[in-house]
Amino acid sequence: MTDAFADLGPVLTTHRVDNARRVPNAAWSLTIAALTGALGWWALSGGSDGSRAHARLVGVVLGITLVGLVIGARQVVALVRGGSTEYFEVREHGLVHASRREISGWSWDKVTRITIVTRGIETGLSRQLGSGYRAELRFEGGGRVRFDGLTRDHAGLGRVVLARCPAAERRTGDEWQRERGGLLLALAGLCLAVTAGAVAFLATRGDDAPFDGLAVFATLGALVCFLAAVTCVGLFVRGRLLPR
Incomplete structure (x- = not known):
């Protein structure tokens, strides 16, 4: 030939x-994502007491779901692109x-x-x-x-x-942290705005308001967006410190 x-x-x-190893990798990660996603949906739909401890548990469960989806998607994409040989x-x-x-x-x-x-x-x-x-x-x-x-x-x-x-x-x-500094700051500002909006919404409900599904969403959203803002600012600062 x-x-x-x-x-x-x-x-x-x-x-x-060894793309064959990506098959079980995708299988177990997507299975975990499906199971934890179903559990999180059940909890958000009123399957528990709506306490703040319940909200934290839902946040952990949905975080595991997201990680499983990301891992599974990356493995599937690499397998499809590369093939078995x-x-x-x-x-x-x-x-x-x-x-x-x-x-x-x-x-x-x-x-x-x-x-x-x-x-x-x-x-x-x-x-x-x-x-x-x-x-x-x-x-x-x-x-x-x-x-x-x-x-x-x-x-x-x-x-x-x-x-x-x-x-x-x-x-x-790591160079993208320096090259995309403006985008990181913009995302940080957006996340802080969402966090402030969620906190303001929760503050207007009063202490005696039920901690229902909407409050759970607002609490989780505020927490996730605040952490995302801190992460974006940290990456921006790190990018400024990288050697050129």
């Missing part, structure tokens, strides 16, 4: 992506990536940006999800590929790319 990327030289190493080939003069949709190749001088994000300490969960190592390569002309901890010898692949592309821009994944 003719090698469509013969001009990139011989294959030095092959790094297969996804792999990377390191060649003498470039890189080849095969996914469910196509096989693409680039010479090393076409790599314009390398972003590698690593965790300081790996956990069992991060190893299972492949989230302890994430890399993105951007190419001249606008293309890009990603690989994570479910790629065989992912760290070795990352080191090779760094060594072969000395002119490419290096990133650690």
Whole structure:
């Protein structure tokens, strides 16, 4: 069979992506999201006494639901994009990536940006999800590929790319906090406005008003938006402190 990327030289190493592990990852995370989401909906629909302790419990349950949805969605998207036979080939003069949709190749001088994000300490969960190592390569002309901890010898692949592309821009994944500083402040302002509105609504109800479903929504909304505002401000400050 003719090698469509013969001009990139011989294959030095092959790094297969274990996308099969994403199937159980997506299954258990989406199952947890469905169960906790149903429990949260039941609680919000009046399945409990409407106390403030109940509101905190609902907040925790809905938080778990959101985390499960995010994990499940990311695993499903990566599985659909990559397919069951996804792999990377390191060649003498470039890189080849095969996914469910196509096989693409680039010479090393076409790599314009390398972003590698690593965790300081790996956990069992991060190893299972492949989230302890994430890399993105951007190419001249606008293309890009990603690989994570479910790629065989992912760290070795990352080191090779760094060594072969000395002119490419290096990133650690935190630069967006500086580049999107205005957006972070705008989001913080919006979240604080929503928090103030929710607090004002609760204050007008009086101490003897029942802590019903609407009050639960207002309390949870105020808490979530306040935490989001603090997070956005923290990210903005961190972005200002990052070295350029």
